[in-house]
Amino acid sequence: MREKLGVFGGIRGIRIFRLFGIFRKFRGFGKFRKFRKLRKLRKLRKLRKLRKFRLFRVWTIAKANHTSQLSVLNSQFVKSSIIIIFIMSDRGHFGSKLGIVLATAGSAVGLGNIWRFPYMTGHNGGAAFLMVYLVCIFLLGVPGIISEFIVGRHGAANAARSYGSLTKHKSWRLVGYLGILTSTIILGFYAVVAGWCLQYLFASLMGQLQGDAAYVQQYFSEFSSHPLKPCLWAVAFILLTHFVVVRGIRNGIERASKLLMPILLILLVIIVIASCLLPGAVKGVEFLLMPDFSKLSGSVFLEALGQAFFSLSLGTACLCTYASYFNPQTHLARSAVEIALLDTFIAVLAGLMIFPAAFSVGVTPDAGPSLIFITLPNVFHQAFSAVPVVGYVISVMFYALLVFAALTSTISMHEIGTAFFHEELHAPRKRAAWVLTVVCSVIAVICSLSMGACPSLRLLGLDILDFCDKLTAQYMLPTGAFLTCLFVGWVVPRHIVRQEYTNGGTLSGTFYRAYLLAVRYVCPFAIFMVFLHQLGIL
Secondary structure, three states, X not given: OEEEOOEEOOEEOOEEEOOOOOOOOOOOOOEEEEEOOHHHHHHOOOHHHHOOOOOOEEEEEEOOOOOXXXXXXXXXXXXXXXXXXXXXXXXXXXXXXXXXXXXXXXXXXXXXXXXXXXHHHHHOOOHHHHHHHHHHHHHHHHHHHHHHHHHHHHHOOOHHHHHHHOOOOHHHHHHHHHHHHHHHHHHHHHHHHXXXXXXXHHHHHOOOOOOOHHHHHHHHHHHHOOOOHHHHHHHHHHXXXXXXXXXXXXXXXXXXXXXXXXXXXXXXXXXXXXXXXXOOHHHHHHHHHOOOHHXXXXXXXXXXXXXXXXXXXXXXXXXXXXXXXXXXXXXXXXXXXXXXXHHHHHHXXXXXXXXXXXXXXXXXXXXXXHHHHHHHHHHHHHHOOXXXXXXXXXXXXXXXXXXXXXXXXXXXXXXXXXXXXXXXXXXXXXXXXHHHHHHHHHHHHXXXXXXXXXXXXXXXXXXXXXXHHHHHHHHHHHHHXXXXXXXXXXXXXXXXXXXXHXXXXXXXXXXXXXXXXXHHHHHHHHHHHHHHHHOOOO
């Protein structure tokens, strides 16, 4: 017989197993150690409660390499002379509020903030689009983040198990499975582009990106179509991600986020300052921030909704997985707002980095990979041609920034699958991480080969990388986010949602009703509109 207690002794999600006269070893809990004398238990927590029981034999699970918690049984559960007490190995958790914000914001900050958001802002009304975008962030982004936070922190497990723990209908676990599959596919093809960033960082260090526009374009074409180099750089980037994730939450993900995010911000600010000091840079700033309300339309509003949706990693189960490592005292609503604002701030800085430099040399920047691998190397070469050393340093810093931005995103996507395999297969964390690393490496190699070396690798007329991008962006991500809003808004019991939102009643919950209204009605409608817009129907 197995019983699960929601909160017991301040520990969320403790599982207590009662065995009547039968000793059994459960996988994944370490070795059993037998204590025959009650005095040996005095070193354990809450010993005083144990004294009221008649203990003939006590078995406990010991796991020396993890912080452990002792679950104590109430007298109503003691019905036999054999009591099994489990010391559950700690899943790990973030050690500070700063670690939570930086790690979660790092999952949202990625290459899309640099090659997509500035372009959309400049071509859709500048500051007018930015105001619409901020409204969309608070209408769709923040409630969506809070919803995934609620599922993850209450479940305290991987995404699939978290969704299943909140309802009797286990079919909702499929939403978690969808998020895990989505993040795995994204990590596979995202690593290809991240590998390009890593190679360009190496090339800029070696001074190989100095040349005119034709040279830079030829360099990119030859590299991306090479049968071996892009594959090796993609796998190298996945391995780099692997060695961060395998170290765990506090020593791996949190420590990396506290290092990478400040460095990313510092590099971004330095390049912004250098870019804005160029002659003619004012035109680029005006293009980005000058409001032009005549360009606002229904399609622009949908573009802003879509950008808010994709920029915050909604629908990938990333936020849900990270929330499972939150402390019970974490303020979910405040953390969601801070993450959304930090993500937007970095995206605006990216625009101030790109447009002033581009306009100073008379180049109108575009969007996508061509912006950062073809247009910008030429822009930096021309803009700082008077002082080549400065151009060299800016180029190196720019691609280092791209590598750090991509790495913070790939770490979060890798953790989703790692947590799933670790808990569902009862595999050690290292082995679970290797499983996902191998799977994503295979996807990355196939996507890379389809870009040039093996053009015959196509699906529905698209190369594999573009097919995976379209599949996840237009179908899987909106579906996952839409179902999550329906799940939290209509399926999860209200008292659980309120308990998580207010941290068990310790917070006022001022905007709880507004959040509930948004997640039940506004967010599903907005995501459905984004879905139709992505399909070209609207």
